[in-house]
Amino acid sequence: xKAGLQKHAPRDFLIGLARAxxxxxxxxxxxxxxxxxxxxGFAMDTLRLALLLLxxxxxxxxxxxxxxxEETFGFKDDAVDAFVALTVGxxxxxxxxxxxxxxxxxxxxxxxxxxxxxxxxPGSMGAMLAQGQLGGKSPNDKKRHAGYLxxxxxxxxxxxxxxxxxxxxxxxxxxxxxxxPWHTIALVFASLGVMHAFVYALEFRGTVPRPPEIPFWSVFxxxxxxxxAVGLLMSFYILWTFGRIxxxxxxxxxxTIAVLGFPAAVGAAAARLIL
Amino acid sequence: xxxxxxxxxxxxxxxxxxxxxxxxxxxxxxxxxxxxPTLEWVIGAVGFLxxxxxxxxxxxxxxxxxxxxxxxxxxxxxxxxxxxxxMVHVKAVNHGGSTAEGVVVAGRLLEGAVPxxxxxxxxxxxxxxxxxxxxxxxxxxPRNLRLELRALGYExx
Numbered sequence: 565x566k567a568g569l570q571k572h573a574p575r576d577f578l579i580g581l582a583r584a585x586x587x588x589x590x591x592x593x594x595x596x597x598x599x600x601x602x603x604x605g606f607a608m609d610t611l612r613l614a615l616l617l618l619x620x621x622x623x624x625x626x627x628x629x630x631x632x633x634e635e636t637f638g639f640k641d642d643a644v645d646a647f648v649a650l651t652v653g654x655x656x657x658x659x660x661x662x663x664x665x666x667x668x669x670x671x672x673x674x675x676x677x678x679x680x681x682x683x684x685x686p687g688s689m690g691a692m693l694a695q696g697q698l699g700g701k702s703p704n705d706k707k708r709h710a711g712y713l714x715x716x717x718x719x720x721x722x723x724x725x726x727x728x729x730x731x732x733x734x735x736x737x738x739x740x741x742x743x744x745p746w747h748t749i750a751l752v753f754a755s756l757g758v759m760h761a762f763v764y765a766l767e768f769r770g771t772v773p774r775p776p777e778i779p780f781w782s783v784f785x786x787x788x789x790x791x792x793a794v795g796l797l798m799s800f801y802i803l804w805t806f807g808r809i810x811x812x813x814x815x816x817x818x819x820t821i822a823v824l825g826f827p828a829a830v831g832a833a834a835a836r837l838i839l
Numbered sequence: 840x841x842x843x844x845x846x847x848x849x850x851x852x853x854x855x856x857x858x859x860x861x862x863x864x865x866x867x868x869x870x871x872x873x874x875x876p877t878l879e880w881v882i883g884a885v886g887f888l889x890x891x892x893x894x895x896x897x898x899x900x901x902x903x904x905x906x907x908x909x910x911x912x913x914x915x916x917x918x919x920x921x922x923x924x925x926m927v928h929v930k931a932v933n934h935g936g937s938t939a940e941g942v943v944v945a946g947r948l949l950e951g952a953v954p955x956x957x958x959x960x961x962x963x964x965x966x967x968x969x970x971x972x973x974x975x976x977x978x979x980x981p982r983n984l985r986l987e988l989r990a991l992g993y994e995x996x
Binding site for chain 2: 674714738741742744746752756778785786789791792797816818819821
């Protein structure tokens with residue numbers, strides 16, 4: 565087994581870095597080409613953007629612990645990898661936005677930095693995931709055993725990622741306003757059903773079989789309901805970060821969260837299968 | 840091996856990976872009779888409460904919430920001088936029970952009964968019981984004239 569960043573051959577590290585760059589592009593491409601995301605980069609609250617970047621670090625450290633582009637040993641390694649992923653996320657975002665002409669001369673530093681920084685969040689997650697999904701070895705070889713809290717963390721990361729991808733779009737708000745309260749209630753139950761089916765029923769690779777002695781409701785409560793609750797909290801955080809629920813009344817906030825909670829639930833379930 | 844099973848054994852048998860797969864069936868105090876740690880039940884209960892209260896609130900809204908048409912109220916927040924004239928900050932509040940889309944807000948400056956200037960802007964979405972801040976530009980100082988604000992119309996989303 566290899567131990568630590570410093571003992572790697574430089575070539576391995578460069579390949580890992582290039583792979584991380586590829587992962588950053590793949591995972592953040594939809595959002596790199598979303599107009600609302602560019603606007604958010606300069607229009608959103610600066611402190612909320614700073615908080616988002618700050619919270620991305622523990623997220624990346626956790627992701628590095630469970631997967632990641634290098635086999636890591638200990639917190640220091642995970643922290644170093646988190647910063648590498650963040651750097652790759654910034655670089656990939658800057659390169660892509662530069663190519664698209666979204667950033668360029670004549671724009672203020674605030675505008676340029678904001679546009680790149682907000683892309684660095686999904687980009688760095690993609691960089692981190694690159695090894696897990698695109699790495700040379702089978703991800704299962706390196707899958708670290710996640711306990712219950714680890715599973716919750718993985719679901720949170722998956723929910724955050726998918727919710728982040730759709731939250732900036734106008735459609736989330738529009739869908740929430742088009743739906744009646746009954747639509748929203750149906751969507752909540754559909755999200756729970758889809759989530760449970762994804763992990764336990766559809767027999768995807770990575771499906772978790774339910775031990776026969778543990779009743780359905782026990783697994784449903786401890787994993788699906790908790791995962792959905794985490795998804796709702798992530799949706800709330802993302803919507804608040806993007807300033808999409810400011811000055812809204814509680815019923816509208818809840819229905820918007822429920823709309824974003826659907827992709828969040830799917831993301832949480834998929835993350836349990838993939839990571 | 841099923842993941843849940845592995846997890847249980849890991850918790851029951853010790854804290855490191857070496858314990859995974861062993862058949863030990865110890866019962867530390869933090870574990871309920873069915874082998875599921877208390878922590879998982881506590882988090883499960885919190886998650887259940889959160890989801891149940893969201894559903895409960897939505898059902899309550901569905902049963903009691905009003906679907907009255909939008910009722911837009913416009914209030915002048917402040918008037919500031921800008922490079923090309925003046926800007927009037929307006930707060931638009933929807934007191935009705937449904938969302939108004941594409942609300943056109945118009946402001947008119949009058950001297951006595953003579954209209955001098957007109958500005959308008961559009962609010963994308965104005966949800967019920969919610970507010971939006973808007974700005975209207977004028978070349979003359981609205982503080983010395985009469986300013987009329989009006990919502991012209993909207994579309995149901």
